[in-house]
Amino acid sequence: MATLALPGRDHRDPGRSPGSRRVVQSLLRTSPLIPAVVLLLLFLAGPIVYSLYGSLTNASLTGPKAAQPDFVGFDNYAQLIDNPQFWKSLVLTLVFVIASALIGQNLLGMALALLMKAAHGPMRAVVSTIVVVSWVLPEIVAAFALYAFFASDGTLNIMLGWFGVEGSAWLIVLPMLAVILANVWRGTAFSMMVYSAALNDVPPEITEAAQIDGASGWQRFSRITVPMIRRSISTNLMLTTLQTLGVFTLIWVMTGGGPGVESSTLPVLAYQEAFKFSQVGYGTAIATVTLVLGGLFAIVYIKALKPEVD
């Protein structure tokens, strides 16, 4: 950008090498970014590098290793690979992300956005308020509310009782389903709002033209609406995935990762190892794996829904 604005300038100053002048100029012009870059390095890259380093030590919360952790290379990672519980956690994390973020929040959010577009004013206001309330609640409050809903003497079982159905201890019997539904309930509003905004940007004349050409509702949606809002879809997928990957409070409050390890996703496992079992280095290794997993998801989205191809 900076160089484009100055065509031909170099020819007026033959004494100096054009290359170095350009470098100096572009350096000068990017200099306002320096503070932002420094802050990013300090508060984003810093902790990541530190966590990488931490995962290569046997640091612990107490004991001799708290005072003087040793550098153990990739021991923690080797231990993780050997640990069946880690693989189970990895699968649970993928199930949680795919079921609650990719499928639940996205599809439901899209469906709600489409329905709201078609709905009348008051209806729209009422529905969007109800949906957004679950999103506005702080995570800890939402988690307690959902615990109260799924607990064995909770709302769900009382309501089932009205129909003569005997409930179950959902958080014990189906812990993953409970936390997945909880996360869908909590996160759908975000997707709905993103998609509502995106749908408003689709020019109605294009859809109308397609309608006149005889395109069915589904065809109009899949051939026109979706391609036009693909940027929003990709951004939303990325955001909900990363948000869901990091969900901790919801699961910790509802099931504590249990029973046993039945709902221990990677963040819960990392917390358990680092802060309950005092193995900070090992826990950090799990956190680093979670970080890498998030990075992989991000790359897949960017590749799959290349925004620049239009």
Next chain:
Amino acid sequence: MRTTARLVTSAAALALVLTACSGGSEDSGGGDGGSGDQTIKVAYQKTDAFFQLDELLVKSKAEFEEANPGWTVQLEPIAAQETDYFTKLALMNGSPDTAPDVIYEDTFQVRPDAAAGFLAPMDDYLAEWEDWAQFPEGIRAAGLGDDGSTYGVSMGTDTRGVYYNKEIFAQAGLPEDWQPETWDDLLEAARTVKAEVPDVIPMNVYASKAQGEGTSMQGFEMLLYGTDDTLYDADAGKWIVGSQGFEDTLTFLQTLQDEELMPGLEDALDTNLPNRVSTELLPEGRLAIAVDGSWMPGGWMSGDNAWPEWEETMGMTAMPTQNGQEPGATSMSGGWLLSIGANADDPEMAFNFIANTLNEENSFKFATENSQIAARDDVAANPDYVSFNPSFEFFSSLVPVTNFRPATPDYAQISNNIQVAAESVITGQATPEQAAETYDQAITRVVGDENVSEAS
């Protein structure tokens, strides 16, 4: 021009942010300033069932501040169950800015915390403390670190036994003076309760990660130390793997779970179960048999959950050994201490506060109100102490058969793996055999191949 201006502004903003980040470490910690603002920060645990320590410290704070003008004792109760208390304490200790000056420490945490450099040795102060003579040798040992220095003064010790509800036993046709001699006797009684009084929980043994050390000590080890095996061979300094006793203990838990003789999983996995046992389940007659600690009557004698009828309702009996083998009963003992934080600005004053908190009068108050087995000889010999609580006699009688946890810095991690094993069995995720194998592998990883030995 504009670029430069922006640059300057951003640089200034950055500088501001950086100072904001680095600030704050200057004035915390307290104590360095002139007279009048010296502070001793005390970190301890407080819950609705454990309020006696809070009362003791409030009393001691008033006495100490009066005797030492210019000094303030800043009480920092941590309202959390045991596992969360340890986590919060470790995090506080992680930075000198937040590290407390006086710490309420569990005995098994003393060694690891001393090794981590969180605690200050107190030998110099103890040498000059005339009350120290009142603490017998065995009690003093609880505060020893790996280096032989003393890192804590004991507040008292405890034992563990079996509580049973005589009213429920009467309904079930079980004897009022119940004396189980084997594990099978325990199971038989629980089965009878289940058959005769179906709406109560027959028996509680802690068995999940949520109850932390309670699961290891009140639950698992109370059983294991009644078998022919133990956790640790202290003479050889090796941890035991592949022991039959370990597997039998897990099998006992599995039996309780399979026959629905223990609380349902929702309760069994509840962090608050220990509180609920003492404030709800036993007083409301919803639990027939509970393996638990000697401190429990403390919460029934006074406080928010006072339950004066406990003396008539609750029976107490010793935990039997597996097959009635010698010595016929078993128990576990732990206890808590007061320690000085390594970052205390004035360790001597911190020690003086501890000395005041554990003087004869205050030790008596704590030992009686919190149902402790007194640490000090003068308190233990006090007739008012002995007659204060009818359960003292019983729980003191367990001292000859009691066991202590292996005092090594690794114990905390071994204990975690015990909890994992117990929970995996009661949730049906592993058989006792598999869980024992997982435990063996895990502790071998923790302590190294050279520090484990196969059970003979």
